[in-house]
Amino acid sequence: MKQLETSNAGPVWHFFSQICAIPHPSKHEQQLSLWIQHWAREKGLAVDEDATGNLKISKPATAGMENRAGVVMQAHLDMVPQKNSDSTHDFVTDPIRPYIDGEWVTADGTTLGADNGIGMASALAILDSDDVPHGPLEVLLTIDEEAGMTGAFNLQPGWFNGKILINTDSEQNGEVYMGCAGGVDANFNLPIEREVASGQMAAMKFELRGLKGGHSGCDIHLGRGTANQLMAQLLRHIGQQHTLQVSNFSGGSLRNAIAREADCELWVFATEQDEIQVKAEAFFSQHQQLLSVKEPTMSLAVSRVSSDTVPLSQTSSQQLINLLCALPHGVVRMSDSIEGVVETSTNLGVVRTEADTVSVQCLIRSLNDTGRQQIAEQHAAIAELSGASVSFDGAYPGWEPDTNSIAMTTVRETYQALFGKLPNIMVIHAGLECGLFKAAYPDWDMVSIGPTIRFPHSPDEKVEIASVDDYWTLLKGVLAAIPAA
Missing domain, CATH: 3.30.70.360 (Alpha-Beta Plaits)
Structure with missing residues (x-):
């Protein structure tokens, strides 16, 4: 995995490797949460944890970007614990063992946790960066998304100042999501x-x-x-x-x-x-x-x-x-x-x-x-x-599409400028947390992007290396293109 840290998306792979090393199945996210809080405070970032266990990490705008609309980057802390019947892996105590398999990264007999570990790693990489331009930035890391969306259900209004939310829990490069199923x-x-x-x-x-x-x-x-x-x-x-x-x-x-x-x-x-x-x-x-x-x-x-x-x-x-x-x-x-x-x-x-x-x-x-x-x-x-x-x-509830979304327009135009083609604008049948966020933040303008992940929630889970590179390029481009508030 070390060789990936020298690629364009190296910062993402660096943090993903550290996330894999800390057990974090649903209902057992505390160890990873404490590590992130300690890391963020060491970086001099403002960190807050609500009564449910959700994290908020804030970073000021880079110079000259102070007038841009505030952005909330969002991922969930937990992963699905699935393993093959012959595996002795204990998700509560054992680290995930990722490895490169051709053009993909997968894990040894277990789920990989790329869902939503890559998105979480990208948020930490943005917080860690000194050379990625962005406006006022807040990162929201929710708990227990996979086993009940407890964090999203209990998100308190008034905690965040940002107006645009970028959910990082999508699983297909080249597709941008503006709606999802309820359940x-x-x-x-x-x-x-x-x-x-x-x-x-x-x-x-x-x-x-x-x-x-x-x-x-x-x-x-x-x-x-x-x-x-x-x-x-x-x-x-x-x-x-x-x-x-x-x-x-x-x-x-x-x-x-x-x-x-x-x-x-x-x-x-x-x-x-x-x-x-x-x-x-x-x-x-x-x-x-x-x-x-x-x-x-x-x-x-x-x-x-x-x-x-x-x-x-x-x-x-x-x-x-x-x-x-x-x-x-x-x-x-x-x-x-x-x-x-x-x-x-x-x-x-x-x-x-x-x-x-x-x-x-x-x-x-x-x-x-x-x-x-x-x-x-x-x-x-x-x-x-x-x-x-x-x-x-x-x-x-589901997340109803907003055809007038500024966030969607920004992502679409940025994608076309970077890759020379339009992305597919989609509605996903999976249950993203975005629908629940509307209860506490009805005015949030939301969009969801992510790399290509195959077979999530199974031991065959894998993430495409090249798509992580594209996702990281898109994410940085979108943050730089967010319009003025």
Whole structure:
């Protein structure tokens, strides 16, 4: 990674390397926050932390730029903690291990944290610079964006003076975002009854691995499989001809990541194990062919295990399987007004089996509140039919595009001047914090830019080196071009 620090975007890579060295998964950002506060004070910058844990770092305008409109650069402190099943990485204590892989930077078996570590690093690089012209500058670093947008929800009005906000959380070079989806979490609880299996029954285990997963907003339109639903469909297929009792179902790890893995332990009649294994493998083979382009590395392991877990009753098992099969997953509707943009989607993210309940977490996204509410009502109806309860938490609004945005005009014109072409002006289906910021700062003029990041929220996450160079060039150009207040 050291060789990247001599490139045009060297200051960004310098700070990104330091960010990677400090564990900062969602809910555990304090160590990184303290390091940034100490660094900023050593630089003589004004630093403030609010009661939620958000940071504000202020830097005066460079000479001759004092009359420019104040800018707030914004990134989030946390990263998504996802790792391969064979990784022993502890996100709370272990540093991320980035490395160069051809034209990309990726990590060793874990998420990289380029989302939003590159944006955060670029903000620190601007604060550190002596040769980047800018007007009055404030940097906002929020907490817990990936796990609930806690920092954005609790941003206090009157804390910032800037009028233009540059969000650094976009993930495609050459695209400039002026709007995003809102969302809401759907949390299911299915009461279950356990019943000792017949003495003629024995335990088996299905392990689904190797799916790509990904960001439940940015990647939801790619048609990838979700391990939770594939496992449920497999169980339903087996259960149509064989008696089974589920003892444990576990899949996915985050409500905003497409589930890559799922495990299920179940009890079946011992005399039918061979037949069930053949049918399970045949069912999986059919879906493997169906998803061969999207999921070339998916695999199913079927084994016979020794278990002392009391399984769910046949009735509870069937209720669980039906619930997971009935819940929608993927794109629900494409936008009519913005070609190629997902309007509404839902992600069947996490399934966990407890002693007397099964919990299921879904994340519903939509560009409009009507679409979000429509899918929430569908989830509520499925819960009622299946005997589960559902609560909806953490609703956040979308960011409605402003066609008269000075920030957008500045970015567009700067991009064209620097690269000889116009950027794509986009609305992103992911949930940026910008929509929530409008509650505290309704007059903020906002825009979102960033480098090219592939497969965020998965261990395949990588950032394109050349795009970081372009992003850094654009960011410096935009700051210099901000008009007078």
